[in-house]
Amino acid sequence: MSQALLQIENLKTVFENTKSAVTVVDDISFSMNKGETLALVGESGCGKSMTSLSIMGLLPGTGKVAQGKIMFEGNDLTKKSVEDISKIRGNKIAMIFQEPMTSLNPVLKIGDQMTEGLILHHKLSKKEAEARAIERLKLVGFARATDIMNEYPHQLSGGMRQRVMIAMAMSTDPQLLIADEPTTALDVTIQAQVLELMRDVKAEFETSILLITHDLGVVAEMADRVVVMYAGKVVEEASVFDVFEKSSHPYTEGLLKSVPNLESDQTRLYSIRGNVPTPEEFPIGCRFAPRCDKAMDHCFDHAPDLYRVGDRHQVRCFLYHPEKGTFSHE
């Protein structure tokens, strides 16, 4: 595991208020190698964004990492000071968000926003910073990059803003790019442009990408490896091929079957019964048990661990417990 760029170990993130503590990320572990694209998938509220914000040290409100390690290039980010983290952030680790307007300053010209960090943290001269910014804007497909430098965010379309965000994120040559639903707000034809761009950037700079999405099509297209989350937990981790071809967790299986297919007609869609639970109502035992067709009695009051089912393929389900036979007939 020496070549792991990022290694998350038993990460637990909680929100504390006066009355109680809510655990939104619960004992998450995964690792990413250099140049790898890892997709973090799962439905709304399962903790994808909180996982990424934990890595970035950007948890909102009362959120904090309560447990676990975030090893980046061999250093534990949870042990770093606020200043050190902010140096790494926007430098070796960059992030792009779903809604670019939340991270673009509406009253600053694109050029000023792009050069600010380069001048401040990278000690580039204004000229050098501008040259770098223009180069990266060209890379993301702006033919008139010099003009864009003088424009304000509101003058650009959604797809153009997202491309600016990528250019900005890539301006410091980060080793790790965290992209939280980077194309969810975009139209499909613009999404296709942005995804192609991310692939190009990755090929050129060997950037590792942590891609957060709920779109299984985007996963199939972009990811090398996949981590599936459900209700704050990792339920499956595997290569992209294993996830789509040998998915083992009943939730992953159900998710894949409920997506309608563009390529063929199905008479009826599969559907997972019930609802996605909120953190306040996470079941004890296996969190998927109330919705699982394969649930055994044991599942309702025991929580499964991650069990290995293949090469770098792990599943959190008692069906894969080495001694499954001992409790399946309880």
Next chain:
Amino acid sequence: MSNHLLEVKKLSKYFPIKGGLFKRKVGDVKAVDQVSFYVKKGETFGLVGESGCGKSTTGRTLLRLMEPTDGQILFNGVDLATLKGETLRKARRDLQMVFQDPYASLNPQMTVEQLIEEPLNIHNIGEKVDRKDRVLQIMDTVGLNKNFGGRYPHEFSGGQRQRIGIARALALQPKLIVADEPVSALDVSIQSQVVNLMEDLQQEFGLAYVFIAHDLSVVRHISDRVGVMYLGRMAEIAPKGELYTKPAHPYTQALLSAVPVPNPRLKRERIILKGDVPSPANPPQGCAFHPRCPKAFDRCKVERPEMIHLGSEHYVACHLYD
């Protein structure tokens, strides 16, 4: 023609752009620009296209939630565009709408029972005592637990709220439901529940749907025929099998090729369009798609293409087929 429940002819909806010192009208946003299509009894007509192309405006104008600027909306042969007052109110019973964000369209101060009963009260349907039964029956039909009738919308999950929205639309036993992105805000595992419910209800009540969505896979699943819009205009209409396997319009071709498919081994030929969708306030001359069209030629810049019939129920607005 007689099996056309709804026939829309050259429907347009313009929004005035006001500007200058005296807030005078300086132009129009042509949100819907001479759109024609029909919907048969009991079928699902899917309406797709990118953000801002006029899908919602088309849907709302059909129900006269917005006044059309021009065109006809023939429902069972009667032109809804010209109806007024009581006759319009009566006709509207047969057409209902389901919205993308059920939360925004449900009064937070009303219980689920009250919400579902409201349309019955407004249209004065049945005896008061019978209405309660009817409400419970509808709740059962859409899969809402009858014991939850006294609860408020915020006490439900997204998927359940969408069921409430569908229940309200069903209360009046309409013939046509315009569903505007009914599953777009829902999680994948919940999406399929609602899609299945809509299909079941269609079977049971012989409903017709206009199903608006930007997710082409969902539209393929639920629709019988599909219309593709671009910048306020209809680019192509075809039975779904044909549209998805033999798209004729260059825009439909690009749109379909851009959809990521959940199969990591599939390497598809992708048509990457250049540039962004232009503003409907200032649409390009000629074919609205020509600045981005990989197949555009001289004629496209000056002449707007008419709908051309390609056979069976396949229509396309593109000079390549003229």
